Amino acid sequence: MSVSIKQINDCVECVNIARDLKEWFNERGIERMILDLRDNETYGAYMGTELAGFITVKSSEHLVEVLWMAVKRRYQGKGIGSALLNFIEQLAKDRGSRLIMVKTSGDTEYEPYARTRRFYEKHGFIPMLLIDNYSDWGEPMALYVKCL
Secondary structure, three states, X not given: OOEEEEEEOOOHHHHHHHHOOOOOOOHHXXXXXXXXXXXXXXXXXXXXXXXXXXXXXXXXXXXXXXXXXXXXXXXXXXXXXXXXXXXHHHHHHHOOOOEEEEXXXXXXXXXXXXXXXXXXXXXXXXXXXXXXXXXXXXXXEEEEEEXX
16 A cells, blocks of 8 residues: 555644654653644645654745654554655755754664654754753754755
8 A cells, every 4th residue: 555645734643643652752742743733734644544644844935844753653664754754855845945954852872762863864864963951852952954
């Protein structure tokens, strides 16, 4: 079965996906996510009629920032995240953006986020900045970018 991606407005399912991935998303993050889902563009990856994952982005003139991305546990490692990133990359190019940016945990000791950083690096993102104690999160933040 192939993946289809479309813009979504009702993001209750997105929050449910994130709540099931407690290794990546705590309640403070989910509260912020709910606001970002409401105020920004969200795209869902579907396997048939089932939402398998989502990505939320904020766009400006030359930049697309990935705010949130999550893939249901049972679909991880099956290309859903790659399909979402590829979709956003093409969307950014179509809009004339020059850069995609993502912030993620920079905690080098925590394996789930080490895996996340490897995922972005595999897709051509490069680490640009590490802030030891990012005030918004109370933990390290790694900033990754990809030039288009």
